[in-house]
Amino acid sequence: MSSFDVAIIGAGPAGSTLARYMAEKGYKVAVIDKKKEIGVPLQCAGLLGRKIKELNVLPKEFIINEVNGAYLHSPSNNILKVSKKDTQAYVIDRIGYDQHLAEIAEAEGADFLYKHKVKSVNNSSGKIIMANQGHKELSAKVIVGADGHSSIVSQSFNKSSKTFNAAQYLIETPKPLETNFVELHVNSNISPGFIWSIPISETHSRIGLFGNHDYKTLTNFLEEFMISNSHFTGSNIIKKYQGKIPVFDPKKKLVHKRSILLGDAASQVKPTTGGGLLIGFACAKIASDVVSRSLDNEKFSDLKDYESQFKKRYWKELKTQIMVQKTFELLNNNDLDQMFIKSKEKGLENIISEYGDMDSQSLLIKELFKRGLIFDILPKIFYRSVSHIWKFF
Numbered sequence: 001m002s003s004f005d006v007a008i009i010g011a012g013p014a015g016s017t018l019a020r021y022m023a024e025k026g027y028k029v030a031v032i033d034k035k036k037e038i039g040v041p042l043q044c045a046g047l048l049g050r051k052i053k054e055l056n057v058l059p060k061e062f063i064i065n066e067v068n069g070a071y072l073h074s075p076s077n078n079i080l081k082v083s084k085k086d087t088q089a090y091v092i093d094r095i096g097y098d099q100h101l102a103e104i105a106e107a108e109g110a111d112f113l114y115k116h117k118v119k120s121v122n123n124s125s126g127k128i129i130m131a132n133q134g135h136k137e138l139s140a141k142v143i144v145g146a147d148g149h150s151s152i153v154s155q156s157f158n159k160s161s162k163t164f165n166a167a168q169y170l171i172e173t174p175k176p177l178e179t180n181f182v183e184l185h186v187n188s189n190i191s192p193g194f195i196w197s198i199p200i201s202e203t204h205s206r207i208g209l210f211g212n213h214d215y216k217t218l219t220n221f222l223e224e225f226m227i228s229n230s231h232f233t234g235s236n237i238i239k240k241y242q243g244k245i246p247v248f249d250p251k252k253k254l255v256h257k258r259s260i261l262l263g264d265a266a267s268q269v270k271p272t273t274g275g276g277l278l279i280g281f282a283c284a285k286i287a288s289d290v291v292s293r294s295l296d297n298e299k300f301s302d303l304k305d306y307e308s309q310f311k312k313r314y315w316k317e318l319k320t321q322i323m324v325q326k327t328f329e330l331l332n333n334n335d336l337d338q339m340f341i342k343s344k345e346k347g348l349e350n351i352i353s354e355y356g357d358m359d360s361q362s363l364l365i366k367e368l369f370k371r372g373l374i375f376d377i378l379p380k381i382f383y384r385s386v387s388h389i390w391k392f393f
């Protein structure tokens with residue numbers, strides 16, 4: 001049976017990034033994935049906040065478009081326009097990028113086993129059993145579950161995780177799109193989810209949504225939206241995609257004996273948008289430091305530091321986003337429309353443009369509280385639940 005310092009289950013972006021960090025440091029790394037082609041099928045809108053430049057490599061060839069603002073639409077189409085001068089987000093070729101991250105980890109010396117489905121892991125001995133002929137078993141000092149929303153590693157010490165369904169179409173629009181703006185459309189029928197349109201060119205966009213409904217309901221909703229919205233009426237649907245987004249679970253254990261969880265497997269996603277790439281990359285860095293230290297000291301109890309460092313860095317932001325999401329869930333379409341109208345009157349477009357950041361919303365929320373604006377834009381009956389958020393700062 002082959003043995004490794006670290007076995008990473010899942011060659012998604014989070015797993016491959018950690019594999020590269022560990023291989024660069026000279027550890028013996030295995031990456032196991034059930035897919036034969038990494039990143040396929042596409043299950044992503046491919047929007048990455050500008051902080052990607054601090055958190056991972058992003059070669060130019062994978063950047064399809066750059067965005068510096070957003071149009072936020074209420075159910076009756078009241079619109080808030082928020083933007084900054086500089087690029088705020090990149091729209092990427094997600095399949096090419098996932099494959100690139102795997103290739104550069106492999107080039108650093110990580111061993112990739114494709115078409116290998118992990119059936120079970122033993123968190124005490126580090127033994128991993130795969131469902132294939134050939135490499136049936138391997139062992140590792142540390143196991144990393146980077147195996148996505150229905151992680152088998154997570155299930156070995158956590159309850160099954162909750163997920164949202166997501167659907168996305170690649171469309172060709174009859175009217176030209178503003179390529180440097182994304183669109184977000186809120187509607188209480190899909191709250192806490194929303195509809196997005198991420199332009200990849202003047203004529204093509206990734207339009208999608210997530211929510212608590214089944215795929216059929218979501219796609220019906222999306223198609224009705226496209227018919228009723230003059231920007232998208234008459235669009236040609238080129239491809240349809242579907243996927244799952246984990247619901248962030250603050251109670252999830254991220255470390256158990258020799259195993260840790262990373263990325264979607266750890267529900268490391270932004271509660272308000274479901275975006276998981278940047279947090280996954282930041283956590284791959286934390287994991288690489290903690291796992292290296294415990295391998296060097298042969299002290300696996302040190303792996304616990306991974307969970308505490310993750311919480312130290314992200315807890316406040318993620319909990320703020322959960323509260324924002326819960327508040328949104330309480331609002332009906334009329335409340336949402338009123339909120340947009342009042343926001344425009346109170347000059348929120350400028351404040352969101354100045355303090356807003358697609359990856360961390362706590363700064364903006366804090367500013368809205370400081371200026372008393374949260375209470376101006378929300379219906380009175382929500383004051384009590386919203387006051388809870390303020391106590392948090």
Ligand SMILES: Cc1cc2nc3c(=O)[nH]c(=O)nc-3n(C[C@H](O)[C@H](O)[C@H](O)COP(=O)(O)OP(=O)(O)OC[C@H]3O[C@@H](n4cnc5c(N)ncnc54)[C@H](O)[C@@H]3O)c2cc1C
Nearest residue numbers: 010012013014034044045046047118148243263264276277
């Ligand atoms: C429709 C949609 C749109 C999205 N848009 C965005 C966006 O714009 N921006 C953003 O930041 N995030 C977005 N996300 C979320 C983002 O795609 C995920 O957060 C990200 O893919 C998580 O990466 P990961 O490496 O943790 O897991 P994954 O990318 O899910 O990779 C997990 C890997 O594990 C493998 N695997 C699973 N089980 C096993 C097993 N038993 N044995 C072997 N291999 C296994 C899988 O084959 C897969 O390759 C979106 C998600 C969806 C569904």
